Amino acid sequence: MTAIGLVFCFIYTLAGISGFVAFLVLGNYSGSVWAFATGAIAAIATQLRYLKFRNRLDTWYSERELSPLSFVGFVCFTIGIMGVAYHTAIEVLLKKPILPINQSEIIPIVWAFMTAKCSVLLMCTVREYRNLNEDEERSDLVQSYNETVQEENGDISTVTE
Numbered sequence: 774m775t776a777i778g779l780v781f782c783f784i785y786t787l788a789g790i791s792g793f794v795a796f797l798v799l800g801n802y803s804g805s806v807w808a809f810a811t812g813a814i815a816a817i818a819t820q821l822r823y824l825k826f827r828n829r830l831d832t833w834y835s836e837r838e839l840s841p842l843s844f845v846g847f848v849c850f851t852i853g854i855m856g857v858a859y860h861t862a863i864e865v866l867l868k869k870p871i872l873p874i875n876q877s878e879i880i881p882i883v884w885a886f887m888t889a890k891c892s893v894l895l896m897c898t899v900r901e902y903r904n905l906n907e908d909e910e911r912s913d914l915v916q917s918y919n920e921t922v923q924e925e926n927g928d929i930s931t932v933t934e
Contacts, residue, residue, distance in 0.1 A: 778898070779822040785815035785891055792884060800875030807856060807884030814849055814891040817842065818898050830902060839899050846895035853889030857882055 789812020796805035821842075824830040834842075863869070864878040871877050 775822060775826050779819065779826055782815050782819040782822050782894070782898075785887075785894075786812050786819050789813070789815055789887075789891075796874070796880065801877060801880050803860070804877075804880035804884050807853075807881055807888055810849065810853075811884060811887045811891050814846070814888065814895055817845075818891065818895045821895075821898050821902060825902060834902075836903055839903050843896050843899040843903075846892045846899065848892075850889050850892035850896065853885050853887075853892055856885030857889065860885060 789808050789810075792808030793805045793812060796802070796808055821830065821834075824833050860878050860881040864882065867878075869876055869878045871879050874880065
């Protein structure tokens, strides 16, 4: 499952970077800013998934360092939803055309939604890895407790959970 998530995060990163460049060239600056935000958030999620895929996440990040990334995801999700609402209101009130692209409000709506979606992806990725670290720590504690009980009792048999 990690490899599939890694591929999707990488695709979102490439889409964000290419959308940024394309809409910058075409003159839709708000769309290019939203595409850049999407690419940056997806790049963070891609890095986390890559480190987990290589089993090196715990050497780069502790549980304490992952919590602010979850908060960043929440803040970016909120900003993305606000961007969707703002650009939708502009589209409805001003009835801007879809073409030409530099005047379109549909493109920023789509990319603001993509930013919100990638932010949720980042929050879920951080939460998943934080829970994995907690489970590993619990299993280590149970194992060390079992070893301690065995040493105290002088038993060779294992202690059941």
